[in-house]
Amino acid sequence: MIKVGFVGWRGMVGSVLMQRMVEESDFALFEPVFFSTSQVGKNGPEILQQKTLLHDAYSTHDLFEMDMILSCQGGTFTEDIYPKLKKMGWHGHWIDAASTLRMTDDAVIVLDPINQKTIDEAYNRGNKTWVGGNCTVSLMLLAIHGLIKENLIQWVSSMTYQAASGAGAQNMRELIIQMGELNSSVKTELADPQSDILKVDQKILSTMHSSSFSTKNFSVPLAGNLIPWIDQDLNDGRSKEEWKGQVESNKILNGSYDPINVDGLCVRIGAMRSHSQALTIKLNKRLNIEEINELIDSGNQWVNLIPNSREYSIKKLSPAAVSGKLDIAVGRVRMLNLEDNIISAFTVGDQLLWGAAEPLRRILRILINKAQSS
Numbered sequence: 562m563i564k565v566g567f568v569g570w571r572g573m574v575g576s577v578l579m580q581r582m583v584e585e586s587d588f589a590l591f592e593p594v595f596f597s598t599s600q601v602g603k604n605g606p607e608i609l610q611q612k613t614l615l616h617d618a619y620s621t622h623d624l625f626e627m628d629m630i631l632s633c634q635g636g637t638f639t640e641d642i643y644p645k646l647k648k649m650g651w652h653g654h655w656i657d658a659a660s661t662l663r664m665t666d667d668a669v670i671v672l673d674p675i676n677q678k679t680i681d682e683a684y685n686r687g688n689k690t691w692v693g694g695n696c697t698v699s700l701m702l703l704a705i706h707g708l709i710k711e712n713l714i715q716w717v718s719s720m721t722y723q724a725a726s727g728a729g730a731q732n733m734r735e736l737i738i739q740m741g742e743l744n745s746s747v748k749t750e751l752a753d754p755q756s757d758i759l760k761v762d763q764k765i766l767s768t769m770h771s772s773s774f775s776t777k778n779f780s781v782p783l784a785g786n787l788i789p790w791i792d793q794d795l796n797d798g799r800s801k802e803e804w805k806g807q808v809e810s811n812k813i814l815n816g817s818y819d820p821i822n823v824d825g826l827c828v829r830i831g832a833m834r835s836h837s838q839a840l841t842i843k844l845n846k847r848l849n850i851e852e853i854n855e856l857i858d859s860g861n862q863w864v865n866l867i868p869n870s871r872e873y874s875i876k877k878l879s880p881a882a883v884s885g886k887l888d889i890a891v892g893r894v895r896m897l898n899l900e901d902n903i904i905s906a907f908t909v910g911d912q913l914l915w916g917a918a919e920p921l922r923r924i925l926r927i928l929i930n931k932a933q934s935s
């Protein structure tokens with residue numbers, strides 16, 4: 562039976578992945594081996610009523626025995642272990658959530674509903690490295706899949722509203738802690754419906770600015786605020802998150818579809834785990850709004866086209882409506898009053914599902930199927 566090693570399965574993305582793999586009965590297809598960086602020798606998760614033991618994630622000897630390794634352990638682990646295994650002559654498949662290897666020639670960025678063809682061709686060439694894409698990139702491409710398929714997009718500007726989960730589990734906790742600290746600072750005023758709202762606002766602001774406000778992870782307040790920069794400063798005016806939009810999108814599309822120009826600003830907001838993006842799309846052809854809606858709706862089975870009305874938009878097109886689901890909600894589709902063939906769309910998708918765990922779960926299954934049928 563094919564042996565698949567899991568590293569980083571207990572973290573946030575790893576846990577969502579495990580949950581999805583149980584839901585889809587993936588564990589029946591191979592022998593899972595669980596690795597740990599800190600709990601070696603202890604009990605691992607129970608899989609199909611079988612107990613498992615935790616192996617040492619730093620033991621290249623143990624990892625070498627795996628046919629496939631799926632890592633959600635993060636970039637530092639990848640940087641350390643991947644080259645060592647390659648040097649040892651390991652020929653297994655490496656599946657990774659971290660961005661470290663994404664843009665290397667060895668790696669395919671996996672988003673199979675869009676680049677199955679690229680995956681198949683790379684597999685046949687002997688490719689062994691498969692990396693999940695940046696969350697906003699994967700979620701955006703799935704949202705506009707129907708337009709991509711017809712090569713209709715000249716450029717797209719994505720202005721993002723990214724959830725705390727993209728920054729990590731500790732950041733999600735910090736967001737809620739910040740909310741609590743803000744709330745506590747005006748408890749008395751809130752209890753009195755007649756209290757002066759400007760005084761409440763003033764107190765909230767001074768709580769945010771106080772040195773005791775919890776900002777260890779975000780370094781600034783996110784609750785009641787926003788952060789207009791995500792990831793490193795590339796010192797050319799762009800953030801690394803913004804740079805990824807263009808390069809990763811086109812690496813995914815390459816070989817299947819025409820390239821498209823992608824750019825925009827990436828912003829962190831106080832949502833928990835679903836990323837939203839306001840898209841401005843320049844089409845290279847004149848279409849009417851019904852045709853555009855039809856194309857978007859037929860992009861793939863996960864797109865959920867939300868009618869462009871107030872009622873539907875506020876109820877169905879939000880992180881609160883989408884979180885925990887595989888749906889890619891797309892709404893606010895209309896012709897913009899700017900120049901010809903420019904449309905708007907607003908899309909929301911779960912950052913931990915299609916934005917992280919799901920493409921990895923699916924490539925594992927694809928590779929298992931290929932290995933079993935060869």
Ligand code: HSE
Pocket residue numbers: 694695696697723724726727728791792802
């Ligand atoms: N970089 C993303 C974010 C998450 O910070 O939201 C991972 O793709």
